[in-house]
Structures are given as C-alpha cells and as structure tokens.
Amino acid sequence: MAEYDQPPLSHPLPPEPPRAGFARGLSGAAVLAALALACAAAPLMADGSAVHRLDADPVAAALLDGRGSLSFALLAAVLGGGLGIGWALLAGLLGTLAGSRAERRTIAAAHRMAGWPLALLVPLAGGLVGPVWLLALVTALTAAPAVAALAHAELSTLMRAEFLTAARAAGLPEGEVLRRHLIPNLTRPLLAAGVLALPRVLAAESFASLLGLGLPPALGSWGASVGLAARLGDPVAFAPPALLLALALWAACAIADGVQAGQRKS
Amino acid sequence: MNHIAVHAAAKPAPVETAALTLMLGDRVLLDRANLRVERGQVLAVTGGAGSGKTALLGTLAGQLPAGVDMAGDARVDGHLLIAQGGRLAPRRPLALQVAEVVGHHLGLDLRSSLRRMADGLDRMGVPAAARRFDLPPEQLPESLRWACLFAMAVAVGPAVLLADAPAAGLDPTVRLRLLHRLADWARADGVALVLAGRPEDGVAGVADHVLTLRRGRLLPPNPPRTEPLTPLEPPGTARLHGRGVGMSYPLAAGPGGKSRSLTVLHGIDLDLRTGETLALLGETGSAKATLARSLLCLPPPTAGAVVWMGRDLMATAAPPAAGEARGDDPDRGGLRRARRDLQPLFPDPASSFDPAMTLGDQFGLVLESLRPDIPADRRDHRIDEVLEEAGLRPEAALRWPSALSVAEAAHAGLARAILSEPRVLIADEPAASLSAEERETFLDTLMTVRDRRRLSLVLATERYDEGLRDAHRGIVMLAGRVVESADAETLRTAPLHPYSRAMRAASRGERPALEGDAPSAFAQPAGCPLRRRCPLAREFCAQAIPALEEVAPGHHVACHYWDTPAEG
Numbered sequence: 001m002a003e004y005d006q007p008p009l010s011h012p013l014p015p016e017p018p019r020a021g022f023a024r025g026l027s028g029a030a031v032l033a034a035l036a037l038a039c040a041a042a043p044l045m046a047d048g049s050a051v052h053r054l055d056a057d058p059v060a061a062a063l064l065d066g067r068g069s070l071s072f073a074l075l076a077a078v079l080g081g082g083l084g085i086g087w088a089l090l091a092g093l094l095g096t097l098a099g100s101r102a103e104r105r106t107i108a109a110a111h112r113m114a115g116w117p118l119a120l121l122v123p124l125a126g127g128l129v130g131p132v133w134l135l136a137l138v139t140a141l142t143a144a145p146a147v148a149a150l151a152h153a154e155l156s157t158l159m160r161a162e163f164l165t166a167a168r169a170a171g172l173p174e175g176e177v178l179r180r181h182l183i184p185n186l187t188r189p190l191l192a193a194g195v196l197a198l199p200r201v202l203a204a205e206s207f208a209s210l211l212g213l214g215l216p217p218a219l220g221s222w223g224a225s226v227g228l229a230a231r232l233g234d235p236v237a238f239a240p241p242a243l244l245l246a247l248a249l250w251a252a253c254a255i256a257d258g259v260q261a262g263q264r265k266s
Numbered sequence: 267m268n269h270i271a272v273h274a275a276a277k278p279a280p281v282e283t284a285a286l287t288l289m290l291g292d293r294v295l296l297d298r299a300n301l302r303v304e305r306g307q308v309l310a311v312t313g314g315a316g317s318g319k320t321a322l323l324g325t326l327a328g329q330l331p332a333g334v335d336m337a338g339d340a341r342v343d344g345h346l347l348i349a350q351g352g353r354l355a356p357r358r359p360l361a362l363q364v365a366e367v368v369g370h371h372l373g374l375d376l377r378s379s380l381r382r383m384a385d386g387l388d389r390m391g392v393p394a395a396a397r398r399f400d401l402p403p404e405q406l407p408e409s410l411r412w413a414c415l416f417a418m419a420v421a422v423g424p425a426v427l428l429a430d431a432p433a434a435g436l437d438p439t440v441r442l443r444l445l446h447r448l449a450d451w452a453r454a455d456g457v458a459l460v461l462a463g464r465p466e467d468g469v470a471g472v473a474d475h476v477l478t479l480r481r482g483r484l485l486p487p488n489p490p491r492t493e494p495l496t497p498l499e500p501p502g503t504a505r506l507h508g509r510g511v512g513m514s515y516p517l518a519a520g521p522g523g524k525s526r527s528l529t530v531l532h533g534i535d536l537d538l539r540t541g542e543t544l545a546l547l548g549e550t551g552s553a554k555a556t557l558a559r560s561l562l563c564l565p566p567p568t569a570g571a572v573v574w575m576g577r578d579l580m581a582t583a584a585p586p587a588a589g590e591a592r593g594d595d596p597d598r599g600g601l602r603r604a605r606r607d608l609q610p611l612f613p614d615p616a617s618s619f620d621p622a623m624t625l626g627d628q629f630g631l632v633l634e635s636l637r638p639d640i641p642a643d644r645r646d647h648r649i650d651e652v653l654e655e656a657g658l659r660p661e662a663a664l665r666w667p668s669a670l671s672v673a674e675a676a677h678a679g680l681a682r683a684i685l686s687e688p689r690v691l692i693a694d695e696p697a698a699s700l701s702a703e704e705r706e707t708f709l710d711t712l713m714t715v716r717d718r719r720r721l722s723l724v725l726a727t728e729r730y731d732e733g734l735r736d737a738h739r740g741i742v743m744l745a746g747r748v749v750e751s752a753d754a755e756t757l758r759t760a761p762l763h764p765y766s767r768a769m770r771a772a773s774r775g776e777r778p779a780l781e782g783d784a785p786s787a788f789a790q791p792a793g794c795p796l797r798r799r800c801p802l803a804r805e806f807c808a809q810a811i812p813a814l815e816e817v818a819p820g821h822h823v824a825c826h827y828w829d830t831p832a833e834g
C-alpha cells in the first residue's frame with residue numbers, strides 16, 4: 001500500500017518515441033484533400049464561367065481530369081476495402097462456425113491472389129465491359145485480396161488477445177465480449193487495412209487509362225491524358241496530369257502508410 | 267590454477283575501474299564505483315530492469331551507450347563482450363559468423379576457427395550430434411545458440427569476458443548448466459568473467475562475488491526472503507477438485523485422413539482446499555499454464571472434470587446444445603457464480619487489459635457482470651478500495667492501460683482479480699514480467715491480499731524456491747504429468763525426483779544434475795520424458811512411463827529409480 005507511494009524503483013518509462021509515419025500520413029491527407037478541392041473547383045477557374053476540358057489550358061484540363069480519376073478511385077477504394085474486410089470477416093466467421101481449416105483455405109486464397117498481377121484485369125475489363133460501375137467493381141477486386149490478407153492478420157491477432165480471456169473470466173457472455181471489447185478494438189485496424197485499397201485502385205485505374213482502356217473519355221482521367229500527350233509528343237500537355245497523378249499516388253500511399261504505422265504502435 | 271594466482275599477484279587485474287561514474291541525462295546510473303576483477307574470478311552484477319547493467323558492461327567494453335556520460339577511469343584488458351540477447355545475425359550460417367569472430371580475434375582461417383569452436387562446444391557439453399554449423403541461428407534451438415556463443419568466447423580465449431544477460435530466457439535448469447560450464451572455463455583458463463543479469467536469473471549462483479546495482483551503487487546483494495511473509499495458516503476443506511484433467515489440441519490430419527491430436531496435459535488429479543496455496547512448478551512445456559487455465563475453464567479441458575463447490579464447471583462452460591433454448595437465465599448453470607469465485611492472474615498483465623478502455627471502465631464492467639448485487643453508484647467506491655488494497659492509488663482508475671508501467675499493470679491485474687471478492691486466485695506466472703524489487707513487492711502484495719482475504723491460491727511458476735516459499739503444497743510437473751507432489755517443506759528440503767532436485771539446484775544457483783535440453787512436445791521420447799537428461803536413467807526408463815506412487819504419507823513421486831543412486 002504505502003510502500004507503493006515512493007517513486008517507482010525501476011526506470012521511468014522512456015519518453016514516447018515520435019510516431020513514425022504520423023506526420024507523413026497527415027501531410028498525405030492534406031495534399032489529397034487539397035487536390036480534391038482543386039479538382040472540384042476546376043470548372044470555375046476561368047472568371048467564374050464553366051471551363052470545358054478540351055479548350056482549357058493544360059493545368060485546368062489536368063485538374064478537370066482529376067475529378068474523374070479521384071472520384072473513380074474513391075468509389076473503387078470503398079468497394080475494394082469493403083470487399084477485403086468482408087472477406088476477412090467471412091474467413092473469421094467460417095473459422096468459428098466450420099473450423100480452422102475452412103478459415104485457412106479462405107484466407108490462403110487471398111494470400112495467393114494478392115501475389116497475382118491482378119492490375120492487368122482492369123484494362124481487360126475496360127476494353128470488354130461498358131458500364132463504369134462494372135469497371136469499378138473489377139478495380140476493387142484487384143485491391144481486395146491484399147486488404148483481406150492484412151485485415152485477417154489483424155483480426156486473428158486480436159482474437160488471441162489476452163484481454164478477451166480476461167473478459168470471459170469476468171463472466172461476460174460472448175455477445176457482450178463482441179460488443180464491448182472486440183468491435184471497439186477491431187474498427188481501427190480494419191479501417192486501416194481498408195485504406196490500403198486507395199493507392200492500389202488509383203494506380204490500377206491510371207495504368208488502364210494510360211493504355212486507353214480505362215475510364216470512358218467523357219469522364220476524363222490523368223492516366224488517359226498522360227497517355228494521349230505522350231502519343232502526341234506534347235510535353236506541355238504531358239507534365240500537369242503526370243505531376244498531379246504522381247502527387248495523388250504519393251498522398252494515397254502516405255495515408256495508407258500513416259494509418260498502418262499508427263495502427264502498429266501499441 | 268596456482269601459477270595463475272602467482273601471475274595475478276604480479277600483474278595488475280584485467281578489469282579495474284577507479285571512481286567510474288555513469289550518467290544518463292541527469293540520472294546517476296553508477297556512482298563512483300571501484301571495481302576490480304582478477305584473472306580466473308567470476309563477478310556477477312545483478313539489478314532490476316533499467317538499473318544500468320548494460321550501460322556498465324558497455325562502458326567496460328569501450329562501447330559507451332548513446333546518451334550515457336562517463337567520468338572516472340575504467341581499464342579492461344583484451345575483452346570480449348557477449349551483448350544482450352546474443353546478437354547473432356539470424357539468417358547467416360553459424361559457421362561463417364563464428365569464423366568471422368574467431369578469425370578476427372586470432373587471425374585464423376575458417377577451418378582452424380571451426381576446430382577451436384568444436385573444442386569450445388566440448389567444454390559447453392554440446393554433444394557432437396547436435397552441432398549443426400551450417401544452419402543459421404534462427405533455425406537452432408535457443409539453448410544451442412547460447413552454447414555456441416559461449417563456445418565462441420572459449421574459442422577466442424579473451425582475458426576478460428563480459429556477458430550481458432547471458433542465457434536469459436532459457437529454462438532455469440538449462441541456463442544454470444551452461445553458466446556453470448562457462449564459469450568453470452573462466453576459472454580454469456584464468457579469464458576474468460563478468461556476468462550481468464537480473465537477480466532472478468541465477469547469475470549470482472555461479473559467481474565468486476556478487477554485487478547488486480541499486481540506485482547507482484554497487485552493493486552486496488540482499489539475501490532473498492526464504493520464509494513466508496506471515497506464518498501460513500492450516501488450510502480448510504477441499505472446494506476445488508480436478509479429476510483427470512487433460513488437454514489435447516487437434517493437429518492437421520495425418521496420412522489417410524486420420525485425425526491426430528497433441529496431448530499436452532495427461533489426466534491430472536488435484537484438490538485445492540480453502541486458504542491453501544498450491545505451487546505448480548515446471549519449466550517450458552510442463553503444461554502448468556495449461557493446467558491453470560483448465561481449472562478456470564478458459565478454455566475448458568478436453569478430458570476429465572473440474573468441480574467447484576460440487577458443481578461441474580465443464581458442463582456449465584459448454585455451449586448450450588443445439589435445439590436447447592437459451593432461456594432468459596443470465597447465469598446458466600451457475601458459471602457466472604463460479605467465475606466470481608475463481609479469478610485468474612495473467613502472465614502478461616499489460617496485455618490483459620483492453621487498450622480501448624480506462625481501467626475504471628473495465629473494472630466497472632467486471633463488477634456489472636460478476637457483482638450485480640453492488641448498486642451502480644457504489645461501484646466507484648469499491649474500485650477505489652481494491653486499487654488501494656493492490657498497492658495502487660485510486661486515481662489509477664482514470665488511466666489507460668498503455669500508460670501503466672509494467673509493475674503498475676501487475677498490481678492493476680491483482681486489483682481486478684480481487685474486485686469480485688473471489689475465493690480462489692489462479693495465477694499463471696503472475697510476476698513473470700517483473701524483476702528484482704518490483705517482483706518482491708508484487709509477490710508480497712499478493713501474499714498480503716491472500717492472507718487478508720483467506721484466499722486459496724494456485725501459483726504456477728518456474729522458480730522453484732520462490733514458488734514454494736509461500737505455499738502449503740507443491741506439484742512438480744514435467745511434460746504434462748505430475749512427477750512429484752508433496753507439502754512445500756518436503757519439496758524444499760528433500761525432493762526425491764531428479765527433476766525436482768535439478769529445479770531446486772537451479773533456483774539456488776547450483777549446478778543442476780541434468781544434461782541436454784528438454785525434448786520438444788512433438789518428439790517426446792518413449793517412456794519417461796526425462797530419461798535422456800536424467801542422471802538416474804536406465805534401460806527400463808525407455809519402456810514405461812513411471813506412475814505416481816506414494817513414497818511417504820502425502821508425498822508422491824513418479825520415477826522408477828528415485829531411491830537408487832546414480833549409476834557409475
């Protein structure tokens with residue numbers, strides 16, 4: 001009791017190391033937000049009246065293209081992240097209901113597929129199928145296995161956590177354990193895994209559009225503009241979309257890294 | 267030995283410091299220490315976590331750790347430092363690493379280096395069959411890696427060997443065997459050996475001189491407490507019974523789709539009486555932790571029965587059969603009532619708290635679940651009470667688990683365990699994360715709480731003397747079986763099983779009479795699991811697993827030859 005009031009005998013806890021990746025993730029988020037705002041405001045750039053892509057100057061045209069690229073990437077990332085997380089949760093559920101063998105097989109499929117060059121499916125789909133939503137679904141599928149593998153790793157680490165045993169020792173029924181302990185601790189790692197889909201789908205879509213097999217021309221895309229400018233040999237038209245694409249990719253990767261790093265600190 | 271002593275008198279000592287002072291920022295790690303280690307002398311420096319052992323050894327080795335300032339004088343001749351954790355590159359073949367170090371110090375080629383290394387391994391008692399130089403260290407067992415490191419030191423033959431936390435993390439019997447061999451070598455070859463380690467690691471036992479690093483001073487160590495804190499009260503009647511408690515885990519199906527399983531716990535019988543403290547003693551793989559968790563039905567054992575106050579816990583812990591209605595009874599089968607009476611202490615208390623809730627919230631949840639009779643507005647008061655009883659301040663309830671130090675987490679774990687006013691505490695290495703004074707403080711608090719509440723306590727530990735010190739009765743476990751059970755006094759003074767004797771020797775820093783390493787759970791030898799290490803082993807030991815037989819009232823031993831002296 002009273003003995004414990006004296007200063008602790010062991011060394012004080014070391015000062016918390018700066019959270020690596022946090023600043024990077026924050027700047028990535030800021031850059032991406034600025035890009036999204038600039039793209040959204042692009043049609044108003046020339047004294048308030050709407051600008052059309054074909055007759056605009058190269059920077060405004062690139063910003064107009066960004067609307068297509070970014071909104072498609074967001075849609076596909078949400079789909080891909082959701083699919084991947086759903087995959088991981090399904091594996092976990094199968095593990096509970098049908099035994100660890102089914103779980104291992106489900107997630108081994110994700111691990112194998114994460115190693116395949118799935119990004120090649122996107123230009124294939126772009127050339128073969130029409131609707132944008134179908135293209136978004138295919139793009140999402142290319143990112144889902146990697147998300148599923150990571151989310152499942154987080155899930156199985158958490159399922160083995162000692163504090164769940166402690167909660168069961170406190171007599172909490174499984175439903176309560178799930179509600180009070182598992183879900184609050186699971187949200188952040190799963191979202192962090194889902195963010196991994198963003199840079200992947202952005203890269204996959206740009207790659208397909210670069211080949212001319214991505215988004216329809218009406219929507220506009222950085223990849224398509226870069227490809228067109230390269231074919232025409234026009235450096236002035238080439239530089240803005242290429243730079244903006246590089247910036248957006250860096251920002252997306254930085255966000256994913258930052259979220260992962262924040263997740264790993266314990 | 268004699269001629270070394272003569273030379274030692276003529277020459278200056280290989281390790282000598284004069285008013286050596288080490289500062290970490292404005293904190294004094296070491297205050298004007300005068301240290302002198304002669305040739306052939308073994309010095310142990312013990313101290314708790316962060317007391318500055320590593321900084322001292324680094325300074326002696328001429329590698330001042332970053333951020334540490336040095337004043338005074340330190341002179342060390344031809345030294346070799348074995349750093350904390352061994353520091354072998356995990357993926358490079360061991361032979362190359364050995365050749366590099368030995369070759370660097372002695373200017374030898376690969377072949378001669380390996381030959382010297384083989385001599386060194388002989389002195390460390392590693393059998394020739396176990397020498398796998400072409401494997402990388404990560405594929406070798408931990409004990410072999412440490413034996414190789416020591417052998418490397420032997421091969422180099424420095425004037426001074428500095429070893430930081432040598433063989434830490436190995437089982438006590440294996441660690442002490444290696445340390446004794448290293449000390450023998452140092453004494454025979456006239457090497458000044460400095461060992462640094464935590465007091466509970468047993469480095470003191472092999473040394474000629476022991477110094478404890480405490481608050482910047484090198485002092486003679488305090489002898490550890492050997493008597494119970496307060497005289498033990500006689501226990502009452504048995505309430506918790508384990509009958510044939512067994513645990514097996516399913517493995518992947520074998521050839522032909524045959525289902526296989528690994529049995530780690532083989533039908534243990536056990537009774538725990540009111541107010542009784544039972545020490546479960548055993549090293550890695552003895553299944554003492556599995557037994558502790560089986561008693562709590564977390565998870566329930568796969569064989570046998572656990573009965574608490576006449577109620578079979580395994581039946582109540584089983585999920586309701588399909589088709590049977592769940593019903594509205596929140597305490598189906600009385601499991602929650604049993605959970606209230608039986609509370610665990612975890613080996614890693616910090617990870618047993620939900621990182622997303624403050625301590626107070628988690629304690630509140632425990633009370634809500636186990637003590638619905640306490641009204642919600644009285645819960646905070648109750649939480650403050652147990653925190654103080656466990657040696658924490660009431661404000662700790664507002665803190666997050668990640669903000670607790672290791673010692674505070676251990677005390678908080680104790681506070682949570684006594685929150686529901688249990689009758690039995692089942693502690694699985696509760697002080698494993700603590701060292702030195704923090705460890706003693708925590709164990710004293712645990713015993714005070716036990717005595718005040720007259721709790722029954724199951725204490726699983728690998729430290730023989732420490733576990734038996736406060737216990738009424740002890741059970742020594744090996745590979746999922748009980749090999750000896752007796753009252754604590756008998757086990758402390760006259761254990762009969764060779765494994766118990768080895769564990770007792772190791773806990774006192776003496777040389778354990780066991781050779782080699784414990785076999786893997788997947789490759790247990792036929793017959794007695796100890797026979798490949800045992801000094802008493804004979805041919806018959808391979809044919810039958812010894813049964814537990816009563817050799818004196820209340821004293822059971824499972825050994826074919828416990829009453830026979832060792833052969834040869």
